[in-house]
Amino acid sequence: MRTPDPTSDPRTTSLLALARTVRGFMPDDEGLALFKAADAAARAAGASAVLLEVGSWCGKSATYLGAAAERHGAVLFSVDHHHGSEENQAGWDYFEADLVDPVDGRLNTLPHFQRALAQAHLEETVVGVLGHSVTVARHWGTPIDFLFIDGGHGDEPAWADYHGWTPHVKPRGTLAIHDVFEDPADGGRPPYDLYCHALSSGRFTEVSATGSLRVLERTEAP
Ligand code: SAH
Ligand code: MG
Numbered sequence: 001m002r003t004p005d006p007t008s009d010p011r012t013t014s015l016l017a018l019a020r021t022v023r024g025f026m027p028d029d030e031g032l033a034l035f036k037a038a039d040a041a042a043r044a045a046g047a048s049a050v051l052l053e054v055g056s057w058c059g060k061s062a063t064y065l066g067a068a069a070e071r072h073g074a075v076l077f078s079v080d081h082h083h084g085s086e087e088n089q090a091g092w093d094y095f096e097a098d099l100v101d102p103v104d105g106r107l108n109t110l111p112h113f114q115r116a117l118a119q120a121h122l123e124e125t126v127v128g129v130l131g132h133s134v135t136v137a138r139h140w141g142t143p144i145d146f147l148f149i150d151g152g153h154g155d156e157p158a159w160a161d162y163h164g165w166t167p168h169v170k171p172r173g174t175l176a177i178h179d180v181f182e183d184p185a186d187g188g189r190p191p192y193d194l195y196c197h198a199l200s201s202g203r204f205t206e207v208s209a210t211g212s213l214r215v216l217e218r219t220e221a222p
Helices: 010-021 028-048 060-071 110-119 133-139 155-168 190-200
Strands: 050-054 075-080 126-130 144-149 169-177 204-210 213-218
Touching: 010 028, 010 060, 028 050, 028 060, 028 144, 028 169, 028 204, 028 213, 050 060, 050 155, 060 075, 060 110, 060 126, 060 144, 075 133, 110 126, 133 155, 144 155, 155 169, 155 190, 169 190, 190 204, 190 213
Parallel strands: 050 075, 050 144, 075 126, 144 169
Antiparallel strands: 169 213, 204 213
16 A cells, blocks of 8 residues: 655645754755655554654754654654754854853753744654753663664764664664765764664664665664
């Protein structure tokens, strides 16, 4: 039986249109591919499906993923300390001065994330988890149907996310990794290294590639 095009539903169409306008780091073709991969995973797992992303920023990918979760009564946990990655800090390439909290001088994306979810009416589907990814992963106990890694892109945080979160992915569950660049001229190495390691470990096989997004499937029991 063919599954209907998941993007044709009016609520989904409007959420995807909204996701395009949310501030963040997700080109639309990759956002759409992310949505479709999450939709397939949530469809397979049903209402008990658990989606989790590392790296909320201002809620752009959470809107794409939340759109998929909502269709199946599933939930998306979105983990971030909301103080930005290394590359978002003053003096780095991806610094955005208006995100600095005047009270303490630190970057704070939490209000933007909250507003994005409120605007999308996704607050009952998307659960923001405020904290350091590794700390949350260490205490996490729920098997994950769909994991999206898009947190810190330095060597240390990226590998910590890989080792902390991938053991929680269910067999046949999905692992999506963002900012995977084969050519070092296009971007940093760690996400690409994670992707290569996932494949060579034999624990994951590739399902699709769209821009810098890679979608893999877990092959064996954790
Ligand atoms: N997915 C977002 C972009 C994420 S940017 C989008 O669609 O636009 C990466 C995010 O990871 C930043 O918000 C940063 O605060 C977060 N981050 C980086 N290292 C982290 C860590 N160790 N724990 C929690 N969040 C982290
Ligand atoms: Mg990214």
